[in-house]
Amino acid sequence: MKKLGFLFISLILLGCNGTPKKENTSIATVNPKDCIKQIFEKDSVFGHIRNYDSEKASVTEAINNYVKNAKTLDFSNCPEGFETAFKKHVDAWLNFRKVSDKHPTLRGELHEIFAMIEKTEDSIVFKSSLKQIFDTWTVVKEASK
Template structure:
């Protein structure tokens, strides 16, 4: 026979246990979201790097940024969502430079090497540094 006080303690234990299992589900969902976001961005980045062989850098970056907005982040940690938004905004800020070079075509990294030597090199390097630093913030959430 369970005493009244024990029954209350058991109910509290069950409630806390259920809460912990929900936390575990949330942690799994969070991990899955982080893995998916980083995997999708990796795929988008590969497309982006080649797309500017046919499109301008600005068009390529705009398409990439629009695709970034469509990634589902509902179960991601808020800190990751904020970091990823900052990363997207850093890419969008690069348009200030790339808009000046509508006729450049080629693989993105090759074009970026050219922009490092352009008249806009100071602003370009500042924008590129922001892209790399915001990506470092996103990568902190990458599964180990």
């Protein structure tokens, strides 16, 4: 009987120690295409906010808020080229502040303000800065493929 009890306890201990540990499979990994999709979805929300923030605040403040939001995006599962392109696009928005800083009192939806700025003495710098935003967005879209 003692031998049977000893055998039983030994089997239990061996069973516990011999059980391989399971890897944590509950952590979802995001593939690059899903990461890019998530970035575009969040950027769309941030862009919408930016476009209408300028109804109540300066364009520069709206851009600053957009950039702050964009810097919270998680690119850890995105292709490096996509992340680099997106950050250059954000930099283009930051660069646009050299125009928007000159027009702190303009209010309205962002595209309405753009139409107003285009008619000012800053139109050449405005067009160049806006082109940089569009050009960098084109690169972002290309890097997403």
